[in-house]
Structures are given as C-alpha cells and as structure tokens.
Amino acid sequence: MKYKSIKNLLIYGLFPFTAFVACTQPQTNKEDALASHIDTTVNAGDDFFDYANGNWFKSNPIPASEQSNGIWQLIQDTINEQIKDICISSAADESAEKGSNKQKIGDFYFSGMDSVSLNNKGLDDLKPDLGNIDKIKTTKDLFEEAAYIHTVSSSPFFGFYIGQDDKISSKYAINLFQGGLSLPDRSYYLDNDARSKNIREKFTEYITNIFEIMGYEQIKADAAAKKILKMETDLARTSRKREDTRDPFTNYHKMTFAQLESLSPAIGWSTFMNKMGLNNIDSVIVGQPEFFTALNGYLKKYSIDDWKDYLKFQFVDGLSSYLDDKTFMEGFKFYSQTLRGIEEPKPRWKRVVGTTNGSLGELVGQVYVSEYLPKGAKEKLLEIGNAIKAEFANRIKNLDWMSDATKEKALAKLSTIVMKVGYPDKWKDMSTIHIDRTSYVKNVISANKWETENMIVHYGKPVDRNEWHMQPQTYNAYYNPSNNEIVIPGCNIIVPGYERKMADDAILYAIIGGSTFGHEITHGFDDQGSKYDAMGNLKNWWTPEDSAKFHNKTRMIVDQFNNYIVVDSLHINGEATQGENIADLGGIVMGYEAFKKTKQFKDNEMISSLTPSQRFFLGYALAWMVNTRPEALANQVKSDVHSPAKWRVIGPLSNMPEFYKTFGVQEGDKMWRSKNQRVKIW
Numbered sequence: 001m002k003y004k005s006i007k008n009l010l011i012y013g014l015f016p017f018t019a020f021v022a023c024t025q026p027q028t029n030k031e032d033a034l035a036s037h038i039d040t041t042v043n044a045g046d047d048f049f050d051y052a053n054g055n056w057f058k059s060n061p062i063p064a065s066e067q068s069n070g071i072w073q074l075i076q077d078t079i080n081e082q083i084k085d086i087c088i089s090s091a092a093d094e095s096a097e098k099g100s101n102k103q104k105i106g107d108f109y110f111s112g113m114d115s116v117s118l119n120n121k122g123l124d125d126l127k128p129d130l131g132n133i134d135k136i137k138t139t140k141d142l143f144e145e146a147a148y149i150h151t152v153s154s155s156p157f158f159g160f161y162i163g164q165d166d167k168i169s170s171k172y173a174i175n176l177f178q179g180g181l182s183l184p185d186r187s188y189y190l191d192n193d194a195r196s197k198n199i200r201e202k203f204t205e206y207i208t209n210i211f212e213i214m215g216y217e218q219i220k221a222d223a224a225a226k227k228i229l230k231m232e233t234d235l236a237r238t239s240r241k242r243e244d245t246r247d248p249f250t251n252y253h254k255m256t257f258a259q260l261e262s263l264s265p266a267i268g269w270s271t272f273m274n275k276m277g278l279n280n281i282d283s284v285i286v287g288q289p290e291f292f293t294a295l296n297g298y299l300k301k302y303s304i305d306d307w308k309d310y311l312k313f314q315f316v317d318g319l320s321s322y323l324d325d326k327t328f329m330e331g332f333k334f335y336s337q338t339l340r341g342i343e344e345p346k347p348r349w350k351r352v353v354g355t356t357n358g359s360l361g362e363l364v365g366q367v368y369v370s371e372y373l374p375k376g377a378k379e380k381l382l383e384i385g386n387a388i389k390a391e392f393a394n395r396i397k398n399l400d401w402m403s404d405a406t407k408e409k410a411l412a413k414l415s416t417i418v419m420k421v422g423y424p425d426k427w428k429d430m431s432t433i434h435i436d437r438t439s440y441v442k443n444v445i446s447a448n449k450w451e452t453e454n455m456i457v458h459y460g461k462p463v464d465r466n467e468w469h470m471q472p473q474t475y476n477a478y479y480n481p482s483n484n485e486i487v488i489p490g491c492n493i494i495v496p497g498y499e500r501k502m503a504d505d506a507i508l509y510a511i512i513g514g515s516t517f518g519h520e521i522t523h524g525f526d527d528q529g530s531k532y533d534a535m536g537n538l539k540n541w542w543t544p545e546d547s548a549k550f551h552n553k554t555r556m557i558v559d560q561f562n563n564y565i566v567v568d569s570l571h572i573n574g575e576a577t578q579g580e581n582i583a584d585l586g587g588i589v590m591g592y593e594a595f596k597k598t599k600q601f602k603d604n605e606m607i608s609s610l611t612p613s614q615r616f617f618l619g620y621a622l623a624w625m626v627n628t629r630p631e632a633l634a635n636q637v638k639s640d641v642h643s644p645a646k647w648r649v650i651g652p653l654s655n656m657p658e659f660y661k662t663f664g665v666q667e668g669d670k671m672w673r674s675k676n677q678r679v680k681i682w
C-alpha cells in the first residue's frame with residue numbers, strides 16, 4: 001500500500017485538471033509549484049526532502065487540527081470539498097426516493113451534522129447493547145457479544161476476516177490472528193521509555209472517563225480501567241512483534257475446526273462463528289496459534305465481570321467518534337492529542353464528510369466518478385502504468401544477480417499482474433442498508449454491519465476477482481498478492497499545484513509512475529509479495545541461490561533504515577518497514593527509467609530553469625511533501641509499516657546514482673553512500 005493501512009486511510013498520489021477545485025492552494029509561484037517549493041538554504045545532497053519541500057513547509061505551518069501538513073492534506077481538502085457538495089446537495093433534496101443512493105448519503109450526512117440531537121442523546125442509542133453485555137453470565141455469552149461487537153464496532157479478543165486462502169487463492173477462508181488491543185501496537189504496552197509510560201497513564205485516564213460516561217462511579221471506573229490495561233498488556237505480551245508477522249509462511253497455520261477448539265477450548269468458537277453467520281466450517285487459518293493458547297488461559301485468569309468491562313469499553317471506544325461531544329472529546333484527547341499531537345478537532349463537517357465517505361463510499365464513488373473525476377484520467381493512468389510494467393520487464397531481463405530459471409518465473413508473474421485502474425466496472429450492492437435521519441451512531445452501526453455481512457457472504461462462494469477494496473475517491477493504492485493485482489483509484493491523477501494545467505511528464509512519471517504504479521508493482525516482488533506465485537498462491541518459486549541473493553539485498557535495505565533516527569532516540573524499524581522501502585526503491589527506479597523514454601526527457605526540455613532529471617527528482621519529493629508533528633512521527637515509527645515521508649525520499653534516493661549525478665552529490669554530503677553500500681534490487 002502506498003500510504004496507510006486500512007482502518008486509518010490517508011492517501012497518496014498523482015496529477016491535475018480543470019475539474020478540480022482546490023480549496024487550499026499551495027503557496028506557489030504562479031509559474032511552477034516545483035520551483036517555488038525549493039529551499040535554497042539546504043544542500044540537496046544533505047537532505048533532499050527539506051531542499052525540495054522546505055519553502056512550502058515554511059509558509060504552510062501544520063494546522064492545529066492536523067497531525068501533518070502537505071500533499072495529502074491538499075489533495076484530501078480537494079476531495080473533501082467535492083464530497084461535501086455531494087452530501088449537501090443530497091441532504092437538501094427532500095424528495096429523494098426512499099432507499100435511493102441520494103437519500104442514504106443525504107440522511108447519513110444530516111444525522112452527523114445534527115449536533116443538537118447527538119448531544120441530547122449521549123449514549124442512549126447504545127444502551128440496549130450495553131444492557132446485553134450486562135446480562136452475560138458465561139464464556140459462551142461472552143463470545144456471542146464479542147461476535148456482535150466485531151460486526152458493528154471494534155475487534156475484541158482477536159482479529160478475524162474472510163479472505164482468500166493464501167495457499168489456495170481460488171478459495172475463501174476464515175482467518176484468525178492476534179489482536180484485541182486498543183493501542184496501535186504491542187510495544188505501547190511493553191516499552192519503558194518516558195513517552196510510552198506517559199501514553200499508558202493517559203490511556204488509563206481515558207478508559208476511566210469512558211466508564212464514568214457509561215455511569216460507573218469514579219472508584220469503580222478507575223479500577224476497571226486499570227484492569228483493562230492489565231488484560232490488554234497480557235494480550236500484547238503474547239502477541240508477535242510487528243516484524244515477526246511479516247513472513248506469510250510462519251503466520252499461516254491451517255487447521256480443522258476441531259483442532260481450533262482443542263487449541264483454545266475456553267473460547268466459544270461455535271457460538272462466535274454461528275453468531276457471525278458461519279456454519280459447517282471445515283477449516284480455519286490461524287496466524288499465531290500461541291496467541292490463542294495464551295488467550296485461552298487469560299479467559300480463566302480474569303473474571304467474567306472483568307471481560308464484560310473489556311467488551312463494554314471496546315464497544316463504546318470503537319464508536320466514540322460518532323457520539324455526543326463529551327464522549328467524542330474523550331476519544332479525541334487520547335487518540336489525536338496524546339498519540340498524535342493534534343491540538344484541536346477538525347470542524348464537524350469535515351469529520352462527517354469523512355465518515356459518510358468511509359461508510360457509504362461505494363455510493364459516493366458513483367457520483368464522484370460521473371461528476372468530478374476528470375475525463376481521460378483512467379486513460380492517462382493506464383498509459384503510465386503500462387510504461388512502468390514494460391520497464392519492469394526490461395529490468396528483470398537484465399538483472400545480473402538472478403538466474404534465468406527465476407527470471408522466467410518473475411517475468412511470468414509480472415505479465416499476469418492485473419491493473420485495476422480508475423473505478424470498478426461493477427459497484428457493490430448496498431440496497432439492503434437502512435439509513436435515516438434519527439441517529440448518526442446507528443447509521444454507522446448499520447454501515448459496519450453491512451460491511452461485515454458483505455464479507456461473510458463470500459464464504460463458500462467462488463472468488464470474485466473483480467472486487468475492489470478501495471474507492472475511486474480514495475487517494476491511495478494497493479497490491480493484493482492473492483489476485484496478483486494492483487488497484488489504482490482514479491483520484492491518484494491529482495497533483496497539487498497543477499490543478500489548472502497538466503503537470504509535465506517529469507512530475508507524472510515520478511508520482512504516478514514511480515510512487516504509485518512502480519511502488520505497487522514492486523510489492524509483488526518485495527519480501528512478502530515475492531513469496532506468492534503468478535496465480536496468487538503462497539509458494540516458493542525462487543531457486544535457493546537467487547533467494548539468498550535477494551535476501552542479502554533486502555538485508556541492506558533493512559540495515560539502512562534501522563540507522564535512521566526519527567524522533568527522540570526512536571529509529572525506524574527496518575524489518576517491519578522493509579516491504580514498503582523495497583517498493584519505494586523499485587518504484588523510483590522504474591519511474592525514472594520509463595521517464596527517460598518520454599519526449600520531455602529526450603528533448604532535454606527545461607521548465608522554470610530545471611532540467612528534466614531535476615524535475616523528476618523534485619517531483620518525487622513532492623509525492624512525499626509531508627511535514628509531521630513529532631508525536632505523530634513517534635506513533636508512526638512504532639505502529640506503521642511505512643517509513644515516515646522524509647525517509648521515503650532520502651532513503652531510496654541515497655541508492656540512486658542518477659540522483660547523485662543530477663544534484664552533484666559528493667562524498668561528505670549526508671545522503672552520500674559509497675558505491676558498495678548502494679542497494680540495487682530491481
């Protein structure tokens with residue numbers, strides 16, 4: 001994935017058109033955004049990220065309601081304005097037919113903007129469900145409620161999803177993996193530095209406050225919070241580290257349902273699965289069996305009443321953003337302020353637009369494509385995508401470290417990569433979802449329920465390879481190894497600063513070619529993707545010698561990133577981020593090679609006194625023009641598989657001789673590496 005992981009999508013992407021209304025224009029000179037962003041007080045070879053973007057950062061401080069400022073905010077602001085128009089015009093049309101897309105979008109938005117009603121209700125809409133948790137008497141009851149919470153709110157106890165079987169991509173499987181935590185990573189529970197200790201203290205206060213809102217007296221609320229921290233710390237201790245969940249082979253344990261029950265007999269598996277709508281299960285895939293054995297023990301270590309509190313917290317916590325202001329602010333103070341350094345909430349309309357889009361994205365997307373996606377976007381994206389794919393094939397053929405046997409398989413895999421670009425041919429059917437104006441949180445619950453049921457219904461059916469897991473208005477992209485496909489939503493065509501004219505090929509080939517298509521295609525050949533074959537099955541297709549050589553190269557990337565200090569003494573986790581870092585390096589190399597074949601490059605055409613190659617590398621830095629608060633950087637380093645933006649620029653470029661040549665990088669410059677320290681994989 002280019003940017004964020006699923007639940008917390010931000011984005012990343014491409015080029016520009018007259019149809020886009022940019023509400024927040026970058027401070028550019030009217031001629032050329034690239035040239036105007038350069039900070040000439042920085043030496044390009046010391047810190048190319050600050051050199052290329054510094055001037056923009058200086059004149060665009062991070063807003064109080066954001067964790068960062070830069071390209072993502074500019075693009076998201078553009079898209080938000082468009083979705084807001086869709087929401088407002090839908091809500092204003094009171095004659096919209098009941099059950100129509102327009103009625104659903106309009107009513108959803110209206111319910112979120114109705115702050116008076118929201119604040120009058122408090123937790124009222126959740127009371128029947130909280131009452132059901134109160135009635136729990138046995139472990140069986142516990143898992144019946146846990147299944148319900150999985151369907152509508154958060155994921156207590158463990159992670160669960162229906163997806164393609166890693167080893168049989170033509171079949172859907174039930175996947176179970178470690179989870180049940182409220183904080184973004186296990187390390188938050190276990191690390192003993194001052195930052196982590198402070199976060200745990202604030203987390204306990206947050207849980208206490210949520211229980212008080214639920215009606216607990218202070219002493220009881222405080223005791224419940226401390227207990228939940230203890231329980232989640234146990235779950236964290238028995239969870240694998242982020243980097244240890246990367247190997248798809250060691251995180252794949254297929255077993256029969258009977259084996260699952262004997263692995264963890266205290267978990268009410270039948271109850272859980274039946275409540276989820278799953279019966280007659282022959283097998284399941286368990287990511288980390290030892291986690292489920294440990295969970296089995298914790299179910300006895302803590303009382304049913306403790307687990308009831310855990311479920312109540314998980315349930316309300318997962319929905320706190322859609323409740324009254326008091327509850328919302330408790331969640332904001334902890335997750336946004338403490339964890340990410342954000343000073344104040346976004347305006348209500350922005351939050352509600354985000355939630356409407358998150359919940360009804362398939363419906364919003366249909367309007368977005370017909371009214372806002374520039375004509376020709378899909379074709380331009382495909383043109384660049386095909387150029388990158390062709391370049392990748394050339395590179396594989398010419399690799400000096402790979403044997404012909406492995407090359408043949410790599411080329412076969414590359415040639416079968418499916419490129420889904422723009423928007424889906426077929427939209428998902430959301431006709432069964434009920435949305436009205438009476439309750440915002442109930443609308444969110446309906447949408448979550450639809451989402452879960454839509455996932456469950458796949459089980460036992462043939463695999464639908466036409467399905468998309470992102471929408472055209474999502475500024476992000478992904479590679480799915482089971483389908484050997486890349487998915488590039490249409491809005492990746494946007495480039496801030498070039499809304500009213502097409503950006504030049506240098507920029508397009510850097511951002512769309514390198515950071516988007518090149519990045520996603522390389523995921524098919526990173527430390528994880530390379531373990532899946534052309535059919536999308538987890539299977540080793542490498543000769544042992546080539547595999548060892550590949551590992552040595554990726555090891556160098558791991559070491560390079562382990563050496564980058566981001567904030568305090570926190571360094572990037574080179575193991576956990578290696579897939580993304582490999583994809584970034586492959587992407588920029590492919591993008592540059594493809595750019596060399598364009599007219600702009602061949603004619604050596606200067607724009608704003610910049611050569612084509614200078615524009616290409618500056619364009620690449622624009623793709624990652626993001627200035628981030630230190631708290632958010634610390635959080636990213638601890639919980640994200642992507643390196644922070646700055647290192648996504650200086651890391652890959654420090655390995656590229658073409659970059660050294662273009663900007664005169666010399667020994668002694670901070671980004672300089674000796675020739676034998678530069679990594680070249682693809």
Ligand SMILES: [Zn+2]
Nearest residue numbers: 001002580583
């Ligand atoms: Zn990625």
